[in-house]
Amino acid sequence: MAAVLAEPRDHIWDEITELGLEKYVADMDHDGFCTLPPEIANPNNLAGRLLDALVDIAEKRNGERPDLETGATHAYQPKFLYGAKNERYGRSQLKDQTPALKSPADLGKEDSPFGDRMHSIFYEDPVFAEALMNPAMLAMVTYLLGYSAVLSNMGCWMKGPCKSNFPLHTDCGGMPSPLPQQAYAAQCTYLLTDFSRENGATCLVPGSHRWNRNPIGDEKTLLPYEEGGSEQAVACEAPAGSIVIWHGNAWHGAFNRTAPGIRVSMTVYFNRPFMRPLEDFIDKIPEKMFEEMLEKYGPRVAMVLQHGCVPGYSTQGDRVSYTARADQYIDAYEQDAGVRTRNKSDPYH
Ligand SMILES: O=C(O)CCC(=O)C(=O)O
Numbered sequence: 001m002a003a004v005l006a007e008p009r010d011h012i013w014d015e016i017t018e019l020g021l022e023k024y025v026a027d028m029d030h031d032g033f034c035t036l037p038p039e040i041a042n043p044n045n046l047a048g049r050l051l052d053a054l055v056d057i058a059e060k061r062n063g064e065r066p067d068l069e070t071g072a073t074h075a076y077q078p079k080f081l082y083g084a085k086n087e088r089y090g091r092s093q094l095k096d097q098t099p100a101l102k103s104p105a106d107l108g109k110e111d112s113p114f115g116d117r118m119h120s121i122f123y124e125d126p127v128f129a130e131a132l133m134n135p136a137m138l139a140m141v142t143y144l145l146g147y148s149a150v151l152s153n154m155g156c157w158m159k160g161p162c163k164s165n166f167p168l169h170t171d172c173g174g175m176p177s178p179l180p181q182q183a184y185a186a187q188c189t190y191l192l193t194d195f196s197r198e199n200g201a202t203c204l205v206p207g208s209h210r211w212n213r214n215p216i217g218d219e220k221t222l223l224p225y226e227e228g229g230s231e232q233a234v235a236c237e238a239p240a241g242s243i244v245i246w247h248g249n250a251w252h253g254a255f256n257r258t259a260p261g262i263r264v265s266m267t268v269y270f271n272r273p274f275m276r277p278l279e280d281f282i283d284k285i286p287e288k289m290f291e292e293m294l295e296k297y298g299p300r301v302a303m304v305l306q307h308g309c310v311p312g313y314s315t316q317g318d319r320v321s322y323t324a325r326a327d328q329y330i331d332a333y334e335q336d337a338g339v340r341t342r343n344k345s346d347p348y349h
Protein backbone atom coordinates (compact mmCIF):
# COMPACT_ATOMS: atom_id res chain seq x y z
CA MET A 1 0.00 0.00 0.00
CA ALA A 2 1.29 3.47 -0.84
CA ALA A 3 2.52 5.47 2.12
CA VAL A 4 0.00 8.00 3.41
CA LEU A 5 1.60 11.41 3.77
CA ALA A 6 0.94 13.39 6.92
CA GLU A 7 -1.55 16.15 6.20
CA PRO A 8 -0.91 19.73 7.32
CA ARG A 9 -4.05 19.27 9.42
CA ASP A 10 -2.28 16.56 11.43
CA HIS A 11 0.73 18.78 11.79
CA ILE A 12 -1.24 21.73 13.18
CA TRP A 13 -3.16 19.46 15.51
CA ASP A 14 0.17 18.27 16.95
CA GLU A 15 1.16 21.90 17.49
CA ILE A 16 -2.15 22.70 19.14
CA THR A 17 -1.91 19.82 21.57
CA GLU A 18 1.75 20.55 22.35
CA LEU A 19 0.87 24.16 23.16
CA GLY A 20 -2.23 23.14 25.15
CA LEU A 21 -4.61 25.12 22.93
CA GLU A 22 -7.43 22.57 22.58
CA LYS A 23 -9.87 24.66 24.63
CA TYR A 24 -9.24 27.71 22.45
CA VAL A 25 -9.79 25.69 19.28
CA ALA A 26 -13.11 24.51 20.74
CA ASP A 27 -14.05 28.14 21.53
CA MET A 28 -13.07 29.14 18.00
CA ASP A 29 -15.20 26.41 16.43
CA HIS A 30 -18.18 27.17 18.65
CA ASP A 31 -18.09 30.97 18.92
CA GLY A 32 -15.89 32.12 16.05
CA PHE A 33 -13.38 33.65 18.46
CA CYS A 34 -11.22 32.83 21.45
CA THR A 35 -9.27 34.72 24.09
CA LEU A 36 -5.78 33.48 24.87
CA PRO A 37 -4.99 34.44 28.48
CA PRO A 38 -1.74 36.22 29.44
CA GLU A 39 -0.11 33.02 30.71
CA ILE A 40 -0.27 31.73 27.13
CA ALA A 41 -0.27 34.92 25.08
CA ASN A 42 2.26 37.03 26.90
CA PRO A 43 5.68 35.37 27.10
CA ASN A 44 8.41 37.57 28.66
CA ASN A 45 6.04 40.49 29.14
CA LEU A 46 5.63 40.84 25.38
CA ALA A 47 2.54 43.04 25.82
CA GLY A 48 4.38 45.45 28.13
CA ARG A 49 7.19 45.78 25.61
CA LEU A 50 4.73 46.32 22.76
CA LEU A 51 2.96 49.02 24.75
CA ASP A 52 6.26 50.82 25.48
CA ALA A 53 7.29 50.68 21.82
CA LEU A 54 3.90 51.95 20.61
CA VAL A 55 3.74 54.83 23.08
CA ASP A 56 7.20 55.87 21.88
CA ILE A 57 6.12 55.66 18.23
CA ALA A 58 2.99 57.70 18.98
CA GLU A 59 5.09 60.36 20.66
CA LYS A 60 7.53 60.43 17.75
CA ARG A 61 4.74 60.64 15.17
CA ASN A 62 2.49 63.07 17.01
CA GLY A 63 4.95 65.19 18.97
CA GLU A 64 3.01 64.42 22.13
CA ARG A 65 3.20 61.42 24.48
CA PRO A 66 -0.15 59.62 24.86
CA ASP A 67 -1.55 60.19 28.34
CA LEU A 68 -2.54 56.64 29.26
CA GLU A 69 -3.82 57.69 32.70
CA THR A 70 -6.30 60.41 31.83
CA GLY A 71 -6.70 59.87 28.09
CA ALA A 72 -6.70 63.66 27.65
CA THR A 73 -4.48 63.42 24.55
CA HIS A 74 -6.98 61.08 22.85
CA ALA A 75 -10.39 62.13 24.18
CA TYR A 76 -13.32 62.75 21.82
CA GLN A 77 -11.30 62.83 18.65
CA PRO A 78 -12.83 64.23 15.53
CA LYS A 79 -14.01 61.65 13.09
CA PHE A 80 -11.26 61.74 10.52
CA LEU A 81 -10.82 58.60 8.48
CA TYR A 82 -7.32 58.05 9.81
CA GLY A 83 -7.76 59.69 13.21
CA ALA A 84 -6.87 63.22 14.17
CA LYS A 85 -3.39 62.38 15.39
CA ASN A 86 -2.39 60.62 12.23
CA GLU A 87 -3.70 63.53 10.26
CA ARG A 88 -1.42 65.76 12.28
CA TYR A 89 1.57 63.50 11.76
CA GLY A 90 3.20 64.40 8.49
CA ARG A 91 0.43 66.91 7.93
CA SER A 92 2.14 68.51 4.97
CA GLN A 93 2.56 65.19 3.10
CA LEU A 94 -0.90 64.05 4.00
CA LYS A 95 -2.58 67.29 3.07
CA ASP A 96 -5.50 66.52 0.72
CA GLN A 97 -4.91 62.79 1.20
CA THR A 98 -6.69 62.14 4.46
CA PRO A 99 -10.32 62.67 3.67
CA ALA A 100 -12.55 63.49 6.60
CA LEU A 101 -15.58 61.24 6.79
CA LYS A 102 -17.56 64.35 7.58
CA SER A 103 -17.24 67.85 6.25
CA PRO A 104 -15.24 70.18 8.55
CA ALA A 105 -18.51 71.85 9.56
CA ASP A 106 -19.72 68.55 11.02
CA LEU A 107 -16.59 67.82 13.01
CA GLY A 108 -17.18 67.58 16.74
CA LYS A 109 -20.77 66.45 16.28
CA GLU A 110 -19.57 62.88 16.18
CA ASP A 111 -16.25 61.48 17.34
CA SER A 112 -14.05 58.68 16.06
CA PRO A 113 -15.16 55.20 17.14
CA PHE A 114 -11.62 53.87 16.98
CA GLY A 115 -9.40 56.79 17.95
CA ASP A 116 -5.94 56.96 16.48
CA ARG A 117 -4.69 54.21 14.29
CA MET A 118 -0.98 53.91 13.65
CA HIS A 119 -0.10 52.01 10.51
CA SER A 120 3.20 50.62 9.17
CA ILE A 121 4.78 49.97 12.54
CA PHE A 122 6.50 46.68 11.76
CA TYR A 123 9.94 48.06 10.92
CA GLU A 124 10.10 50.36 13.91
CA ASP A 125 11.13 47.80 16.54
CA PRO A 126 12.11 44.08 16.59
CA VAL A 127 9.40 43.48 19.21
CA PHE A 128 6.83 43.51 16.39
CA ALA A 129 8.43 40.48 14.72
CA GLU A 130 8.29 38.74 18.09
CA ALA A 131 4.58 39.53 18.30
CA LEU A 132 4.06 38.26 14.76
CA MET A 133 5.75 34.95 15.52
CA ASN A 134 4.08 34.38 18.92
CA PRO A 135 3.75 30.56 18.82
CA ALA A 136 0.27 30.24 20.38
CA MET A 137 -1.18 33.02 18.23
CA LEU A 138 0.36 31.62 15.07
CA ALA A 139 -0.93 28.13 15.85
CA MET A 140 -4.50 29.49 16.10
CA VAL A 141 -4.04 31.41 12.85
CA THR A 142 -2.69 28.26 11.21
CA TYR A 143 -5.70 26.33 12.46
CA LEU A 144 -7.91 28.86 10.65
CA LEU A 145 -5.89 29.64 7.53
CA GLY A 146 -3.30 26.91 7.08
CA TYR A 147 0.48 27.05 7.01
CA SER A 148 0.51 29.42 4.05
CA ALA A 149 -1.22 32.23 6.00
CA VAL A 150 0.30 35.65 5.42
CA LEU A 151 0.36 38.86 7.41
CA SER A 152 -1.86 41.43 5.74
CA ASN A 153 -1.22 44.23 8.21
CA MET A 154 -0.18 45.07 11.73
CA GLY A 155 -1.31 48.28 13.39
CA CYS A 156 -2.03 50.04 16.64
CA TRP A 157 -5.28 51.46 17.99
CA MET A 158 -5.31 54.09 20.75
CA LYS A 159 -8.78 55.06 21.85
CA GLY A 160 -9.53 57.62 24.55
CA PRO A 161 -12.93 58.48 25.98
CA CYS A 162 -15.46 58.77 23.11
CA LYS A 163 -19.17 58.76 22.38
CA SER A 164 -19.31 56.78 19.16
CA ASN A 165 -19.07 53.04 19.05
CA PHE A 166 -17.74 50.93 16.21
CA PRO A 167 -20.62 49.25 14.35
CA LEU A 168 -20.69 45.51 13.78
CA HIS A 169 -18.88 44.25 10.69
CA THR A 170 -16.82 41.30 9.51
CA ASP A 171 -13.11 41.36 8.66
CA CYS A 172 -13.47 39.78 5.24
CA GLY A 173 -11.82 42.65 3.44
CA GLY A 174 -15.00 43.88 1.83
CA MET A 175 -15.90 40.48 0.33
CA PRO A 176 -19.62 40.51 -0.47
CA SER A 177 -22.01 38.01 1.11
CA PRO A 178 -22.32 35.07 0.97
CA LEU A 179 -18.96 34.56 2.65
CA PRO A 180 -17.09 31.28 2.35
CA GLN A 181 -17.52 29.13 5.44
CA GLN A 182 -13.84 28.36 5.68
CA ALA A 183 -11.91 31.31 7.13
CA TYR A 184 -10.14 33.48 4.58
CA ALA A 185 -9.03 36.01 7.19
CA ALA A 186 -8.11 35.95 10.87
CA GLN A 187 -7.81 38.96 13.13
CA CYS A 188 -5.62 38.80 16.23
CA THR A 189 -5.86 41.60 18.78
CA TYR A 190 -3.17 42.10 21.39
CA LEU A 191 -4.77 43.69 24.44
CA LEU A 192 -2.13 46.11 25.71
CA THR A 193 -4.38 47.71 28.34
CA ASP A 194 -7.26 46.08 30.22
CA PHE A 195 -10.42 45.59 28.15
CA SER A 196 -13.87 46.06 29.69
CA ARG A 197 -17.08 47.61 28.41
CA GLU A 198 -16.32 50.90 30.17
CA ASN A 199 -12.84 50.79 28.67
CA GLY A 200 -14.28 50.52 25.17
CA ALA A 201 -13.74 46.81 24.58
CA THR A 202 -14.05 45.04 21.28
CA CYS A 203 -17.25 42.99 21.17
CA LEU A 204 -18.17 39.91 19.17
CA VAL A 205 -21.35 38.04 18.31
CA PRO A 206 -20.84 34.37 19.30
CA GLY A 207 -21.61 31.93 16.49
CA SER A 208 -21.87 34.64 13.81
CA HIS A 209 -18.96 33.11 11.88
CA ARG A 210 -21.40 30.39 10.79
CA TRP A 211 -23.86 32.84 9.23
CA ASN A 212 -21.49 33.37 6.31
CA ARG A 213 -22.59 36.89 5.59
CA ASN A 214 -21.90 40.48 6.48
CA PRO A 215 -24.36 42.32 8.74
CA ILE A 216 -26.63 44.71 6.88
CA GLY A 217 -28.76 47.70 7.87
CA ASP A 218 -29.82 47.73 11.51
CA GLU A 219 -27.88 44.53 12.17
CA LYS A 220 -24.75 46.66 12.25
CA THR A 221 -26.09 48.83 15.03
CA LEU A 222 -24.39 48.63 18.36
CA LEU A 223 -25.88 50.95 20.92
CA PRO A 224 -23.46 52.92 23.08
CA TYR A 225 -22.58 51.27 26.34
CA GLU A 226 -24.80 53.66 28.32
CA GLU A 227 -27.77 52.61 26.19
CA GLY A 228 -27.35 48.90 26.71
CA GLY A 229 -25.03 47.94 23.85
CA SER A 230 -26.39 45.04 21.84
CA GLU A 231 -28.25 41.95 22.88
CA GLN A 232 -26.06 39.82 20.69
CA ALA A 233 -22.59 41.26 21.06
CA VAL A 234 -20.44 40.17 23.96
CA ALA A 235 -17.68 42.47 25.23
CA CYS A 236 -14.16 41.01 25.33
CA GLU A 237 -13.45 41.64 28.98
CA ALA A 238 -9.89 40.47 29.54
CA PRO A 239 -6.68 41.80 31.06
CA ALA A 240 -3.75 43.36 29.23
CA GLY A 241 -1.50 40.60 27.93
CA SER A 242 -4.39 38.58 26.44
CA ILE A 243 -4.91 38.04 22.71
CA VAL A 244 -8.37 37.85 21.20
CA ILE A 245 -8.47 36.01 17.88
CA TRP A 246 -11.44 35.79 15.55
CA HIS A 247 -12.49 34.10 12.34
CA GLY A 248 -12.81 36.69 9.56
CA ASN A 249 -16.56 35.98 9.25
CA ALA A 250 -17.29 36.81 12.92
CA TRP A 251 -19.45 39.88 13.48
CA HIS A 252 -17.69 42.34 15.75
CA GLY A 253 -17.35 45.99 16.70
CA ALA A 254 -16.35 47.97 19.78
CA PHE A 255 -18.06 49.87 22.56
CA ASN A 256 -17.36 53.52 23.11
CA ARG A 257 -15.04 54.24 26.01
CA THR A 258 -16.67 55.90 29.00
CA ALA A 259 -13.77 55.55 31.47
CA PRO A 260 -10.80 57.93 31.50
CA GLY A 261 -7.53 56.67 30.00
CA ILE A 262 -6.65 55.08 26.65
CA ARG A 263 -7.45 51.64 25.32
CA VAL A 264 -4.35 50.46 23.48
CA SER A 265 -4.41 47.41 21.23
CA MET A 266 -2.41 46.05 18.36
CA THR A 267 -3.99 44.05 15.59
CA VAL A 268 -2.23 41.42 13.53
CA TYR A 269 -4.40 40.61 10.53
CA PHE A 270 -3.79 37.46 8.49
CA ASN A 271 -5.13 36.41 5.12
CA ARG A 272 -4.92 33.46 2.77
CA PRO A 273 -1.91 33.87 0.47
CA PHE A 274 -3.87 34.56 -2.73
CA MET A 275 -5.55 37.65 -1.28
CA ARG A 276 -4.13 41.11 -1.79
CA PRO A 277 -2.48 42.12 1.48
CA LEU A 278 -2.85 45.61 2.92
CA GLU A 279 0.86 45.96 3.63
CA ASP A 280 3.58 45.01 1.22
CA PHE A 281 6.55 43.16 2.73
CA ILE A 282 8.20 41.59 -0.30
CA ASP A 283 11.59 43.24 -0.89
CA LYS A 284 10.72 45.92 1.66
CA ILE A 285 12.31 44.51 4.81
CA PRO A 286 15.77 45.97 5.50
CA GLU A 287 18.31 43.23 4.72
CA LYS A 288 19.93 43.03 8.14
CA MET A 289 16.59 42.98 9.90
CA PHE A 290 15.34 40.20 7.60
CA GLU A 291 18.48 38.12 8.18
CA GLU A 292 18.13 38.49 11.94
CA MET A 293 14.49 37.46 11.77
CA LEU A 294 15.30 34.39 9.67
CA GLU A 295 18.01 33.45 12.15
CA LYS A 296 15.70 33.86 15.14
CA TYR A 297 12.39 32.51 13.82
CA GLY A 298 13.41 30.22 10.94
CA PRO A 299 11.94 30.08 7.43
CA ARG A 300 8.31 30.50 8.49
CA VAL A 301 8.83 34.19 9.16
CA ALA A 302 9.55 34.67 5.45
CA MET A 303 6.34 32.83 4.57
CA VAL A 304 4.28 34.91 6.98
CA LEU A 305 5.87 38.03 5.53
CA GLN A 306 4.52 37.12 2.06
CA HIS A 307 7.77 35.81 0.53
CA GLY A 308 6.11 32.56 -0.56
CA CYS A 309 3.67 34.64 -2.67
CA VAL A 310 4.06 35.81 -6.24
CA PRO A 311 3.31 39.54 -6.33
CA GLY A 312 1.57 41.16 -9.29
CA TYR A 313 3.91 41.18 -12.27
CA SER A 314 3.99 43.24 -15.39
CA THR A 315 6.60 41.51 -17.52
CA GLN A 316 7.32 37.93 -18.59
CA GLY A 317 10.67 38.11 -16.78
CA ASP A 318 9.09 39.26 -13.54
CA ARG A 319 6.64 36.41 -13.60
CA VAL A 320 9.46 33.88 -13.96
CA SER A 321 11.78 35.43 -11.38
CA TYR A 322 9.05 36.15 -8.81
CA THR A 323 7.83 32.58 -9.06
CA ALA A 324 11.34 31.20 -8.66
CA ARG A 325 11.88 33.37 -5.60
CA ALA A 326 8.61 32.30 -4.00
CA ASP A 327 9.52 28.65 -4.67
CA GLN A 328 12.82 29.07 -2.87
CA TYR A 329 11.15 30.40 0.26
CA ILE A 330 8.43 27.75 0.18
CA ASP A 331 10.92 24.93 -0.37
CA ALA A 332 13.07 26.16 2.54
CA TYR A 333 10.06 26.32 4.81
CA GLU A 334 8.57 22.98 3.80
CA GLN A 335 11.91 21.28 4.32
CA ASP A 336 12.46 22.88 7.70
CA ALA A 337 8.97 22.23 9.04
CA GLY A 338 8.27 18.93 7.30
CA VAL A 339 4.91 20.23 6.16
CA ARG A 340 3.47 20.80 2.70
CA THR A 341 1.85 24.17 2.07
CA ARG A 342 0.92 23.65 -1.59
CA ASN A 343 0.49 21.20 -4.38
CA LYS A 344 3.71 21.68 -6.26
CA SER A 345 2.23 20.60 -9.56
CA ASP A 346 -0.27 23.42 -9.26
CA PRO A 347 0.62 25.99 -11.93
CA TYR A 348 -0.29 28.81 -9.54
CA HIS A 349 3.33 28.79 -8.51
O1 LIG B 1 -11.83 48.76 17.95
C1 LIG B 1 -12.00 47.55 17.99
O2 LIG B 1 -11.74 46.87 18.96
C2 LIG B 1 -12.53 46.85 16.77
C3 LIG B 1 -11.40 46.55 15.89
C4 LIG B 1 -11.76 45.86 14.63
O3 LIG B 1 -12.79 45.96 14.06
C5 LIG B 1 -10.72 45.00 14.09
O4 LIG B 1 -9.65 44.90 14.69
O5 LIG B 1 -10.96 44.37 13.06
Ligand SMILES: [Fe+2]
Nearest residue numbers: 169170171252
Ligand atom coordinates in the same frame (compact mmCIF):
# COMPACT_ATOMS: atom_id res chain seq x y z
FE1 LIG C 1 -12.86 44.62 12.31
